[in-house]
Amino acid sequence: MSTVSTELYQEIQHFYARQMQQLDAGEAEAWAATFTEDGVFEANAHPEPSMGRAVISAAVRQAHAKLTEAQEVRRHWLGMLTIDRGEDDTLFVRSYALIVATKKGGTPSIAFSTLCEDTLVQDGGSWLVKYRKVTRDDL
Amino acid sequence: MSTVSTELYQEIQHFYARQMQQLDAGEAEAWAATFTEDGVFEANAHPEPSMGRAVISAAVRQAHAKLTEAQEVRRHWLGMLTIDRGEDDTLFVRSYALIVATKKGGTPSIAFSTLCEDTLVQDGGSWLVKYRKVTRDDL
Amino acid sequence: MSTVSTELYQEIQHFYARQMQQLDAGEAEAWAATFTEDGVFEANAHPEPSMGRAVISAAVRQAHAKLTEAQEVRRHWLGMLTIDRGEDDTLFVRSYALIVATKKGGTPSIAFSTLCEDTLVQDGGSWLVKYRKVTRDDL
Numbered sequence: 001m002s003t004v005s006t007e008l009y010q011e012i013q014h015f016y017a018r019q020m021q022q023l024d025a026g027e028a029e030a031w032a033a034t035f036t037e038d039g040v041f042e043a044n045a046h047p048e049p050s051m052g053r054a055v056i057s058a059a060v061r062q063a064h065a066k067l068t069e070a071q072e073v074r075r076h077w078l079g080m081l082t083i084d085r086g087e088d089d090t091l092f093v094r095s096y097a098l099i100v101a102t103k104k105g106g107t108p109s110i111a112f113s114t115l116c117e118d119t120l121v122q123d124g125g126s127w128l129v130k131y132r133k134v135t136r137d138d139l
Numbered sequence: 140m141s142t143v144s145t146e147l148y149q150e151i152q153h154f155y156a157r158q159m160q161q162l163d164a165g166e167a168e169a170w171a172a173t174f175t176e177d178g179v180f181e182a183n184a185h186p187e188p189s190m191g192r193a194v195i196s197a198a199v200r201q202a203h204a205k206l207t208e209a210q211e212v213r214r215h216w217l218g219m220l221t222i223d224r225g226e227d228d229t230l231f232v233r234s235y236a237l238i239v240a241t242k243k244g245g246t247p248s249i250a251f252s253t254l255c256e257d258t259l260v261q262d263g264g265s266w267l268v269k270y271r272k273v274t275r276d277d278l
Numbered sequence: 279m280s281t282v283s284t285e286l287y288q289e290i291q292h293f294y295a296r297q298m299q300q301l302d303a304g305e306a307e308a309w310a311a312t313f314t315e316d317g318v319f320e321a322n323a324h325p326e327p328s329m330g331r332a333v334i335s336a337a338v339r340q341a342h343a344k345l346t347e348a349q350e351v352r353r354h355w356l357g358m359l360t361i362d363r364g365e366d367d368t369l370f371v372r373s374y375a376l377i378v379a380t381k382k383g384g385t386p387s388i389a390f391s392t393l394c395e396d397t398l399v400q401d402g403g404s405w406l407v408k409y410r411k412v413t414r415d416d417l
Binding site (some may be wrong): 006007010013014016018019020021073075076077078079093100102103104105106107108109110 | 142145148149172185219220221222233234237248249250251252276277278
Binding site for chain 3 (some may be wrong): 003006008009078080082083088094095096098109110111112113136138139
């Protein structure tokens with residue numbers, strides 16, 4: 001394990017900002033494309049992991065449709081990133097993620113506070129999530 | 140549109156941190172000086188946009204006086220920035236902003252969750268907001 | 279006072295991310311090691327400052343034990359950093375810190391909203407907190 005350059009730290013911050021905005025906007029295809037083809041999304045809130053882009057995008061599409069119907073906006077804030085570089089240039093990113101939920105005419109609240117543990121790999125010029133593990137603090 | 144360098148991404152993060160701290164401290168003149176002379180602040184919570192530094196600083200001065208009287212502290216958190224560079228070096232920044240409100244003796248709460256869309260231009264060595272559009276999630 | 283390079287701004291962001299994760303994980307020794315030997319932690323919520331690593335680590339150990347017993351997870355989010363460099367390469371960092379608290383089976387809430395004012399000094403390759411002053415917004 002070694003630490004990472006400031007350029008890389010910055011690049012990863014920007015990567016997550018775009019990824020969270022895509023998620024909140026319901027851009028399911030763009031979101032899934034930030035995972036590897038065989039990417040895995042594991043969460044202690046889900047009975048089993050989502051595996052592969054098709055499953056990952058379908059989950060977002062479904063969740064976003066429900067939120068739209070409920071007139072609720074969600075904002076994912078991902079921050080406090082620590083990044084370590086493993087062998088083969090794999091990155092291990094540990095971060096916090098807050099999900100802020102606001103209903104039309106309502107008051108914002110924190111729906112969930114989570115720990116997010118990602119394994120990122122590089123593909124061409126882009127970083128992709130190979131494995132994500134999200135742990136909700138309340139479970 | 141093209142993406143931006145890590146140096147620039149960083150510079151803009153620092154720019155916003157100072158700007159939000161100035162806002163929360165009620166430094167109305169310093170805040171207004173982060174907009175262009177003809178800068179515009181548009182918000183779906185306001186009947187019409189604030190145009191120009193004089194109007195923008197007056198709005199902050201008035202809002203801050205009310206908060207001080209109500210013994211309420213507000214903290215603007217702006218994050219999850221995505222930055223794209225247009226022609227003429229104009230920057231288009233899309234970010235989330237949370238406003239955390241705390242009354243003396245009270246419990247903090249999220250007053251507002253918003254989307255912030257900025258057009259930034261460079262003036263000498265500094266970046267300035269030419270146009271800001273703030274969209275509250277609850278409206 | 280002068281402003282800081284993008285590399286340094288980034289380095290300090292990463293420093294805080296690690297420090298907050300150590301705090302929330304109850305890693306009392308690692309946390310205390312991010313302060314100078316004679317480091318001071320002052321807070322308007324405490325009757326008097328904690329001085330020195332032994333006192334600082336003991337405070338974290340005790341606080342973490344209580345939270346574990348209460349089945350509560352806390353996440354410290356530190357952000358909106360402004361950094362100024364003084365003489366002798368001392369850094370003055372002003373930031374906001376939110377403490378998000380979640381009980382097992384409960385809903386997350388913001389326990390505290392604070393202003394954090396740090397004096398950082400360099401020791402070998404690392405930055406250390408020489409003086410931290412935390413001001414809770416509700417007091």
